[in-house]
Amino acid sequence: MSEPAQFIKTFVTELNEVLGKLKSNAKLTEIQSDWLGLCLTRILLTNTVCWAKFQRACLGTYKIAALSWMFRDAKIAWDYMLMASVTMVLEQHGITEGVLVLDESDRARSKRTKRLYTRSSSF
Numbered sequence: 001m002s003e004p005a006q007f008i009k010t011f012v013t014e015l016n017e018v019l020g021k022l023k024s025n026a027k028l029t030e031i032q033s034d035w036l037g038l039c040l041t042r043i044l045l046t047n048t049v050c051w052a053k054f055q056r057a058c059l060g061t062y063k064i065a066a067l068s069w070m071f072r073d074a075k076i077a078w079d080y081m082l083m084a085s086v087t088m089v090l091e092q093h094g095i096t097e098g099v100l101v102l103d104e105s106d107r108a109r110s111k112r113t114k115r116l117y118t119r120s121s122s123f
Contacts, residue, residue: 004037005044011088012037018084019077026077026084035070038062 004012012033020027028036042054051064070076086100 004034004041008037008040008044012040014088015081015084018088019080022080022084022087023077026080028076032070032074032076035074039067039071 012028015036016028016033038058039054042057043049046053046057051068054067055062055064090096
C-alpha cells in the first residue's frame with residue numbers, strides 16, 4: 001500500500017504530460033504525483049474518499065493530517081487537472097464530438113443507463 005498501482009502510476013504520468021501541454025506551470029511536482037497516485041490507489045482499494053480509511057489502509061504509515069494537507073494546501077491547479085483528465089479519457093476512447101455536462105446538484109442519479117443520448121457538437 002506504500003506504492004501506487006502500476007496502471008495508476010502510468011495514468012498520473014500521462015496526466016502530468018497533458019497538464020504540461022495545457023499549461024506549463026500546472027504540472028505536478030514529483031511529491032504531488034506520488035501523493036495523487038497513492039490517493040487514487042486508496043480510493044480504488046477502499047471504495048471511498050475518506051482520509052481515515054486511507055490511514056488505516058496504509059497501516060498508519062501516513063497520518064490523516066499529512067494525507068489531507070496536500071489536498072488542502074498544495075498549489076495544485078485542480079481546474080487544469082480536471083481538463084487534462086477529461087481530455088485523456090476522451091482521447092483514449094476516441095470521442096471527438098458530444099456535449100459534456102457537469103452536475104453538482106447533489107441529487108441522486110441512476111447508476112445504470114441503457115442508452116446514451118448525444119448531440120453533434122465539437123469540443
